[in-house]
Amino acid sequence: MKNEPSTPEASIDRIKEISAWISSVHDLDRLLELITETAARMMNARAGSLLLLDHKTRKLYFKVATGEKKKEVKAYEVNLGQGIAGYVAETGAPLLISDVKKDPRWYKEISESIGYETRSIACVPMKMGDEIIGVLELVDRTDGSSIGNADVPILTVFAELAAQAIGNARKIEKVKRENQDLREELASKYQIIGESGSLKKVISDAFKVANSKTNTLILGESGTGKELLARLIHQAGPRKDKPMIVLNCAALQDTLLEAELFGHEKGAFTGAVARKIGKFELADEGTIFLDEIGEMSPGMQAKLLRVLQEGVFYRVGGNVPISVDVRVISATNRDIVKEVQAGSFREDLFYRLNVVQIQMPSLRERKDDIPLLAEYFLSIFKKERGLPDLTISTGAIDKMLRYDWPGNIREMRNAMERAVVMGNGKEILPEDLPILMPKTDNGEMIPGITLEDALNRFKKKFITMNLEHTAGNRSRAAKIMGIQRTYLSRLISKYNLRDV
Ligand SMILES: Nc1ncnc2c1ncn2[C@@H]1O[C@H](COP(=O)(O)OP(=O)(O)O)[C@@H](O)[C@H]1O
Ligand SMILES: [Mg+2]
Numbered sequence: 001m002k003n004e005p006s007t008p009e010a011s012i013d014r015i016k017e018i019s020a021w022i023s024s025v026h027d028l029d030r031l032l033e034l035i036t037e038t039a040a041r042m043m044n045a046r047a048g049s050l051l052l053l054d055h056k057t058r059k060l061y062f063k064v065a066t067g068e069k070k071k072e073v074k075a076y077e078v079n080l081g082q083g084i085a086g087y088v089a090e091t092g093a094p095l096l097i098s099d100v101k102k103d104p105r106w107y108k109e110i111s112e113s114i115g116y117e118t119r120s121i122a123c124v125p126m127k128m129g130d131e132i133i134g135v136l137e138l139v140d141r142t143d144g145s146s147i148g149n150a151d152v153p154i155l156t157v158f159a160e161l162a163a164q165a166i167g168n169a170r171k172i173e174k175v176k177r178e179n180q181d182l183r184e185e186l187a188s189k190y191q192i193i194g195e196s197g198s199l200k201k202v203i204s205d206a207f208k209v210a211n212s213k214t215n216t217l218i219l220g221e222s223g224t225g226k227e228l229l230a231r232l233i234h235q236a237g238p239r240k241d242k243p244m245i246v247l248n249c250a251a252l253q254d255t256l257l258e259a260e261l262f263g264h265e266k267g268a269f270t271g272a273v274a275r276k277i278g279k280f281e282l283a284d285e286g287t288i289f290l291d292e293i294g295e296m297s298p299g300m301q302a303k304l305l306r307v308l309q310e311g312v313f314y315r316v317g318g319n320v321p322i323s324v325d326v327r328v329i330s331a332t333n334r335d336i337v338k339e340v341q342a343g344s345f346r347e348d349l350f351y352r353l354n355v356v357q358i359q360m361p362s363l364r365e366r367k368d369d370i371p372l373l374a375e376y377f378l379s380i381f382k383k384e385r386g387l388p389d390l391t392i393s394t395g396a397i398d399k400m401l402r403y404d405w406p407g408n409i410r411e412m413r414n415a416m417e418r419a420v421v422m423g424n425g426k427e428i429l430p431e432d433l434p435i436l437m438p439k440t441d442n443g444e445m446i447p448g449i450t451l452e453d454a455l456n457r458f459k460k461k462f463i464t465m466n467l468e469h470t471a472g473n474r475s476r477a478a479k480i481m482g483i484q485r486t487y488l489s490r491l492i493s494k495y496n497l498r499d500v
Contacts (some may be wrong), residue, residue, distance in 0.1 A: 220360025223410030242286030268317025345350025
């Protein structure tokens, strides 16, 4: 800070800037600098500094220093009670000293060693409630005169501003920490185990959407933890004290599904002996989890869409519109985008459900997590079975690492459970795991079938591979395999490969 003239306009601008910063506190260090600089400038001081008290060491350190020697001065620390700053921090009383040489409290070592001639100092405490957290001080005037008594109240206002800024920043820090704790607690309750990058991304996305009502579509193979994630999203958000209602859309045929979703009035159909409240109503103010949404029939898709668009529905057989406030999380293991393209899943419904999309990684895409998951399931099942000393052999872990896990974590959980039950009770061995080892390169050669069957299996696989390789382009695939296109078409119908 060179000796720029301090016009009232410039000071007012800076104070406005401070007030804008103080409410957002995105950069506390910059804000404290701004406060100290502005105070020094308004009072034409040669230097200003803000010192904070470290309660553990009972020392004050320079958080901000302005003026010619600002770099040098920052290297110093002052003991509580030492010098003028130390005195103010200890007593909490502001101090103005117009000639430091005449004051016994003056601690001249800093000034002398950095070669800075000091005459007058004004120093005021910064307080948070009753606690003194530091001091703000000004040294001399730019014109060489002493700082006056009238400056102390102004300096006090700046010290209050600084203390308020620090207080806000601490509060925000505290809330952040509490949030972090809460997240960790929830994550351990809903135990989504895994350290891999892909899973961490999924969890952080889940926490992001948790706070809003955004409809979320979770994609992923079966057993990858879609439902577990849906529960985490519900639990981590403001709806956690309201229910999360789960409905598997694949389990019921249309009329039953409709009655489950929307409820029915007494006598709505044969067997409707009493009024039934539907899942949408039960989930009011909470979350509904529509599992296997990809299996929903076109008729039900249309009904669901209407509810999502209008926010109201009727119980089956009822004529009173019922409105609910429900957050929808849906999940499917199908390639839903392909279903939309093929016309079997309504595009408009897809957009309603897919405001945010989260893709669960398959277990084979995050094999790093296998040992961790194995330990986790082992800890659960050994407790359940009363086998506290049971361990898992490295051979068994290796076997799990080499396996592809088509059934993902659900399959792994089941495999571990079986291994715990069927094993020797001391150590889980590779042979305790009920998993078939990876198919080797000899296709799907298996003993016990006829040559013709084996050839058919091979042909089917080979054609599929080539169709995938050419992204479904039959002419190119036929050319590569050296067969006629018409013959390829016949094989495609014979082996039912139209979807490839
Ligand atoms: N990351 C994970 N950590 C621990 N257990 C998991 C994890 N993912 C899934 N599971 C467990 O695997 C099983 C299948 O999970 P689920 O959420 O039902 O999968 P999906 O709905 O995708 O088929 C459940 O027992 C679940 O608790
Ligand atoms: Mg599921």
